[in-house]
Amino acid sequence: MENQTETYSDKLLGFTLPARNARARAVRLDRVVDEVLSAHDYPAPITHLLSEALVLGALMGGLLKGEEAQLTMQAQTQAGVVSLLVCDYRAGSMRGYADFDSEKFGKLGANPSLSALFGEGYLAITFETGAGRRYQGIVPLEGETLAEACENYFTQSEQVPTLIRVASRSGGDGRVAAGLLIQHLADGEEGRERLHVRMDHPDWEHVSTLASTISHEELVDDKLSLEAIAWRLFHEEDEVRIMPGADLSRGCRCSAEYYEGVIARFPPDEQAEMRNEEGKVVVDCAFCSKAFELEI
Template identity: 70%
Template sequence: MTRTPTDLPETFSDQLLGFSLPERNARGRIVRLDTVVNTVLSAHDYPPPIKHLLAEALVLGALMGGLLKNDGQLTMQAQTQDGIVRLLVCDYRQGEMRGYAEFDTARLDGLGANPTLAALFGSGYLAVTFETGSASGVKGSRYQGIVPLEGHSLSEACERYFIQSEQVPTLIRVAVQSGAGGCVAAGMLVQHLADGEEGRERLHVRIDHPDWEHVAIVGGTLSHSELLDPALSMEGIVWRLYHEEDRINVQQGASLSRGCRCSMEHYMSVIARFPKGERDAMRNEAGEIVVDCAFCSREFAFTI
């Protein structure tokens, strides 16, 4: 295994690991979330099915966000008009993550312990938005793909996004485990890039390409227990799967943390844009305008 740029301690949790299989024209990302996922979940008293769903979304957000350059942002939003989970959103920016779920508690209580994706979302959709930052005076770009929330999991919906919106064959595996000590969530994303290394033009991508078939079959053997094993490093997982390859390049990615961007200054600037009459209508009996951040469950009170 070739580690770039230098030999570093192995990666275990709350940090992305990127890898590529040059001879197979494939790249991947792998992550295990511990402190990050528990910090995000602690903002609200989520019931177990919603905790599991949001933990899976955070893993997916980290894996997909890790495909971006350092100044980009990934936002994943699942939404429905007729489902129990009305809104699920998480985003990733430069290693900082946040997430939130809005749902109908009364309807959720009648579903049991392990509701299906269809039961939670009904006829919902998944929107994935990539935003690239500005660098060297070049304006950033924003692009979005939307796919139906179909399949058994959010992971399957994200695989469908890459195939339909980007025409990139993609394998995703996610595992979530909750217990008395909190939640651990982990996942791996592997993609076939027909023209090789990252950043090169993706031409003639074929889902049935023999190199991709091999990479996907091997990746599909990854078990939940391996992903969640705290004693098994991310490098160890990649080596177990692809040790027969001639070359494996690995590179540590961003360290991950919960990063909500709410602040007094931000909300002050937003409120100040409203005319005085509209601001007056927002005030409570104490004369304050109270803003509640759904992501971190903090309240900000203003008297402007």
């Protein structure tokens, strides 16, 4: 029987290594990723891509504090097969969507690379604190995976040494996607000022070397708790502080009231052009595939 005090799926886990000035987030998604993917009939490579994006959204969003804080990750290109990939996280509520050219996609092989899917794209990551503060970093969409692109973001935009590992698998019981993010906050653990961040800091070299030993199989093993993963990697450290994180769920914030508010901002003549023969404005939500008929 599973130990209910441990974390297995659809919940974030945070932990820190105080002696090494490192913080980490771990997550494993099953029900959440299946619910997000069910909104559209994505081909396998797009399913894999969006699963990875959801894991990354949870890992990075889990670094934020506050009910109104939000993380949005957007990968975009003008000429690639995938024109837009977006996911966001707010207080455990997640959503994601991918838009792609089916004709171009049909010309790709079975396992297209990230560059084949996006071409020369970019990755934008936006953190909103919920207190009116918002900051965004934009980096080229480079690397073999989205995880590598996110590592580049933290290195280039925030100068925070970061290691991210993501894994996923699909089977008869659905898809499981999981990941680990660990960062070095030099000269001060979480909550203190960061000074003199160095990619070659001995503590970071030690932590990143250990974290790199995590296997694909361990990440997606739904019988292995996230606490057990942290222990396997860092059981020789002086202290590992565990911090239970948010429960995760699929949460699309679309509603008729929201879209009515958006459309009300348009001039009357433009609103008239939006109406169909029945005098209604029909709005489709890309995230959840719901259609809203609005009488405006």
